[in-house]
Amino acid sequence: MRTKLWKFALGAVAAAAMSTGAIAQEPKSGGILTFVVASEAPSYDGHVETTFGVIHPIAPFYSLLIRVNPENPSDPTDLQCDVCESWEVSADGLTYTYKIPDGIVFHDGTPLTAADVAATYNKIVFPPEGIASSYKDFYVMVNSVTAPDAHTVVFQLDYPSGAYLPAMANPFNFIYSKKDLDEHGYTWHKANINGTGPFMFKSMDPGASVEGVKNPNYHHKGRPYLDGFKAIIATKMSARVQAIEGDRASIEFRGFPPKQRDDLVAALGDKITVQESDWNCVLIVTPNHRRAPMNDVRVRRALSLAIDRWGGSEYLSKIAIVKTVGGIVYPNHPLAATEEELVQIAGYGKDLDANRAESRRLLEESGIDLSKTYIFNNRGVDQPYQVVGTWLVDQWKQVGLNFEQQVNPSPVFYDILRKTHEHDVSIDFNCQSVINPIADVSFFIPGGGSNHSGVEDQGMIDMYNELSKAGTLEEQRKLMRAYEKRVLDETASQFITLWWYKINPYRSYVKGWSIAPSHYLAQQLDQIWLDQ
Amino acid sequence: MWAYVMKRVLLMIPTVLGAAVIIFCLLRLMPGDVCELKVGADGGNYDLQQIEICRADLGLNDPTIVQFGKFVLGIATFDFGNSMWTGRPITYEMGLRFELSLQVAIMATLVALIISIPLGTLSAVYQNTWIDYVVRMVSIAGIAIPSFWLGILIILALLNISEALTGTRWTPPIEYVPLWEDPWYNLQMLIWPAVATGYRYSSVATRMTRSSLLEVLREDYVRTARAKGLKEKLIINRHALGNALLPVVTIIGIEFAFLMGGLVVTEQVFNLNGLGKLLVQSVTFNDYSMTQAIVMVIVLVFVLTNFVVDILYAWLDPRIRYS
Numbered sequence: 001m002r003t004k005l006w007k008f009a010l011g012a013v014a015a016a017a018m019s020t021g022a023i024a025q026e027p028k029s030g031g032i033l034t035f036v037v038a039s040e041a042p043s044y045d046g047h048v049e050t051t052f053g054v055i056h057p058i059a060p061f062y063s064l065l066i067r068v069n070p071e072n073p074s075d076p077t078d079l080q081c082d083v084c085e086s087w088e089v090s091a092d093g094l095t096y097t098y099k100i101p102d103g104i105v106f107h108d109g110t111p112l113t114a115a116d117v118a119a120t121y122n123k124i125v126f127p128p129e130g131i132a133s134s135y136k137d138f139y140v141m142v143n144s145v146t147a148p149d150a151h152t153v154v155f156q157l158d159y160p161s162g163a164y165l166p167a168m169a170n171p172f173n174f175i176y177s178k179k180d181l182d183e184h185g186y187t188w189h190k191a192n193i194n195g196t197g198p199f200m201f202k203s204m205d206p207g208a209s210v211e212g213v214k215n216p217n218y219h220h221k222g223r224p225y226l227d228g229f230k231a232i233i234a235t236k237m238s239a240r241v242q243a244i245e246g247d248r249a250s251i252e253f254r255g256f257p258p259k260q261r262d263d264l265v266a267a268l269g270d271k272i273t274v275q276e277s278d279w280n281c282v283l284i285v286t287p288n289h290r291r292a293p294m295n296d297v298r299v300r301r302a303l304s305l306a307i308d309r310w311g312g313s314e315y316l317s318k319i320a321i322v323k324t325v326g327g328i329v330y331p332n333h334p335l336a337a338t339e340e341e342l343v344q345i346a347g348y349g350k351d352l353d354a355n356r357a358e359s360r361r362l363l364e365e366s367g368i369d370l371s372k373t374y375i376f377n378n379r380g381v382d383q384p385y386q387v388v389g390t391w392l393v394d395q396w397k398q399v400g401l402n403f404e405q406q407v408n409p410s411p412v413f414y415d416i417l418r419k420t421h422e423h424d425v426s427i428d429f430n431c432q433s434v435i436n437p438i439a440d441v442s443f444f445i446p447g448g449g450s451n452h453s454g455v456e457d458q459g460m461i462d463m464y465n466e467l468s469k470a471g472t473l474e475e476q477r478k479l480m481r482a483y484e485k486r487v488l489d490e491t492a493s494q495f496i497t498l499w500w501y502k503i504n505p506y507r508s509y510v511k512g513w514s515i516a517p518s519h520y521l522a523q524q525l526d527q528i529w530l531d532q
Numbered sequence: 533m534w535a536y537v538m539k540r541v542l543l544m545i546p547t548v549l550g551a552a553v554i555i556f557c558l559l560r561l562m563p564g565d566v567c568e569l570k571v572g573a574d575g576g577n578y579d580l581q582q583i584e585i586c587r588a589d590l591g592l593n594d595p596t597i598v599q600f601g602k603f604v605l606g607i608a609t610f611d612f613g614n615s616m617w618t619g620r621p622i623t624y625e626m627g628l629r630f631e632l633s634l635q636v637a638i639m640a641t642l643v644a645l646i647i648s649i650p651l652g653t654l655s656a657v658y659q660n661t662w663i664d665y666v667v668r669m670v671s672i673a674g675i676a677i678p679s680f681w682l683g684i685l686i687i688l689a690l691l692n693i694s695e696a697l698t699g700t701r702w703t704p705p706i707e708y709v710p711l712w713e714d715p716w717y718n719l720q721m722l723i724w725p726a727v728a729t730g731y732r733y734s735s736v737a738t739r740m741t742r743s744s745l746l747e748v749l750r751e752d753y754v755r756t757a758r759a760k761g762l763k764e765k766l767i768i769n770r771h772a773l774g775n776a777l778l779p780v781v782t783i784i785g786i787e788f789a790f791l792m793g794g795l796v797v798t799e800q801v802f803n804l805n806g807l808g809k810l811l812v813q814s815v816t817f818n819d820y821s822m823t824q825a826i827v828m829v830i831v832l833v834f835v836l837t838n839f840v841v842d843i844l845y846a847w848l849d850p851r852i853r854y855s
Contacts, residue, residue: 040618042570043618049570130588132571132589137579206618206624207629207810207813208707209707232803236800236801238684239706242687243703243803246702247701248703248705248706267701409816411568411818412563415564418568
């Protein structure tokens with residue numbers, strides 16, 4: 001625990017040093033930031049969409065109620081007001097009161113008040129029948145959202161929850177104007193933009209680009225530094241890398257694999273700056289509990305025990321966007337397991353021979369047919385799915401298990417994982433924005449929407465419910481360890497491979513940008529400036 | 533001639549309808565749907581209720597026959613509805629890409645014609661000489677090398693050559709600007725994919741020109757022309773080449789239609805926002821409405837191109853329309 005907290009503090013200090021370094025240089029105003037995005041926004045409505053293809057080009061047009069500090073995004077606890085000026089929590093942890101200042105205006109000139117914030121959150125938390133809201137489950141603890149006056153928003157909770165405040169910094173929670181919602185309806189924002197963000201919408205060329213221009217009335221005074229931005233959609237990785245290499249674009253915010261980083265650095269030297277970070281995304285092995293032999297806990301534990309995570313971290317990180325060994329919680333968070341705690345979990349021990357001997361013993365005891373080839377459903381995406389998938393097949397072969405890796409296009413992959421279940425084991429993944437461990441680990445809840453393993457375990461559900469209502473960090477930590485042990489070890493219902501590792505090489509003249517542990521975070525671009 | 537044209541027009545109708553039925557059925561056989569991807573493909577929480585709302589919004593819960601009826605009506609009125617992925621009108625989305633794809637197709641065809649007719653002719657005239665061997669080698673290489681790979685090589689070459697010459701690494705622009713807005717910028721972007729695809733395209737046409745011309749050069753009327761003492765240049769240009777180009781016209785027509793929607797990977801390599809890229813995206817996202825519409829447009833382009841080729845055939849060779 002102490003080691004983990006020390007590492008966490010060190011990370012925070014390093015991130016602070018990085019941001020201090022950026023502040024030490026006087027930001028320059030002007031210029032257009034051109035960046036590349038690998039995905040196109042299905043619509044502009046952040047409350048509905050879940051892809052970074054929306055965040056990267058659209059988030060700069062909007063504000064949030066609170067946000068991750070864009071100058072220190074690596075610290076998951078450093079949240080700051082965006083359209084609020086302060087917030088208070090009642091002593092019982094059930095009432096959060098946000099103060100909204102005067103002087104914030106939407107791009108159409110409408111002043112922002114507490115009513116806009118309340119209307120936005122009522123749309124997200126309590127959407128009317130037939131209106132989609134992809135994030136309402138983040139707010140199961142919220143009882144009501146009200147605006148008693150133009151400067152006050154009150155969130156009343158049913159129970160105090162450690163998951164609440166990080167969820168409020170969800171980068172998809174764009175603040176909409178109540179007037180727009182009332183006059184145009186709840187689907188208007190799918191195709192229209194009117195926010196209070198640092199940039200105003202200029203143009204959109206479907207499948208090609210989105211452009212924004214500086215908002216002169218932006219409420220964070222002196223910002224944004226840029227005159228505008230242009231997001232160019234480039235779905236092929238080689239096109240994005242070459243765009244940066246040829247200076248057609250300055251940065252790509254999602255991240256590149258190690259090889260592309262090395263190529264860019266070799267080609268451009270000090271014209272390229274690289275920032276790297278652990279990433280709040282992880283590939284998860286999901287056995288199919290609905291059929292033999294994966295309905296046998298001994299087989300599932302054997303699969304996890306066969307994986308050399310510590311070795312894999314070393315060699316896979318050279319070729320893929322994975323690196324850190326961790327449990328179910330993002331590795332750099334105070335709620336994450338320390339190394340001492342991790343090695344107590346099946347498959348995390350550092351004696352690989354002992355792990356695999358135990359794996360073989362369990363397989364023998366289970367009576368599994370080792371002459372049979374089992375089906376491993378994987379997603380047809382190279383980074384990191386296929387790389388990790390190929391590694392897993394090899395790891396399991398070491399204990400005598402043969403898997404046929406079926407690499408499927410995304411629609412087929414999801415159909416097998418979620419509906420037909422014609423597999424023995426599948427890859428799944430959990431990729432979240434704000435680091436909110438208590439919400440993030442809801443992924444593993446048996447019967448929950450995101451858990452496709454078919455596991456049935458009321459004990460695990462009860463453990464999660466207790467965790468979600470735990471008040472103090474110490475209590476949360478204790479319950480998290482028990483829940484983690486239940487998921488990864490006692491039931492081996494699902495298990496973690498390696499956490500993703502984010503690598504962002506970009507043109508050195510781009511300043512003020514600090515890497516976040518998620519490609520969804522700190523993307524309003526108001527802190528970025530160009531040293532040109 | 534009019535009877536011939538009408539017959540060809542009437543034959544187009546069952547072809548288009550048959551293609552519509554096939555594409556509609558094949559897409560419904562594909563596992564998964566667009567809502568699964570929209571709601572839960574980016575690692576967030578997977579919510580069945582959101583998927584149901586999405587399916588209802590997109591009409592995916594309608595009976596299949598109703599969906600097919602809407603699709604056929606869309607073909608008839610050329611209004612394919614909205615994209616299931618972006619929600620924007622499909623004709624608008626395709627219109628934006630059509631211009632770029634058409635320009636690349638025309639430029640690639642020009643590149644192919646400039647290369648293939650002279651080289652194919654030279655290769656036939658100088659059969660089994662070093663000229664013939666070189667041309668055959670170049671054209672076989674063109675068939676063997678995928679356009680997208682050649683495209684990657686071109687970009688890498690541009691990066692390295694520009695650095696060697698100017699000290700700065702240069703790549704083609706990655707954002708399309710129409711030809712009439714900024715011709716120089718437009719050509720900087722599109723000349724490279726046109727060369728990459730035009731080379732492969734020219735290789736097929738070169739080989740066809742060569743074999744067709746060799747066949748014609750052995751015809752009796754060519755021998756007669758030679759016996760009359762006509763100059764070889766005149767025999768080739770006036771008598772042989774015209775007749776030899778009939779199959780070449782077919783190849784060019786088919787390839788042109790292919791280029792309108794088939795530059796799937798090449799468009800991605802050069803980041804061209806064309807129909808091929810749109811088609812790949814729509815298939816990736818299970819965007820039925822968009823995929824159906826693009827495939828139908830490509831079918832229409834093929835059918836119309838073949839129609840034009842048939843008319844050209846009849847015009848070039850009167851025996852065809854009289855038969």
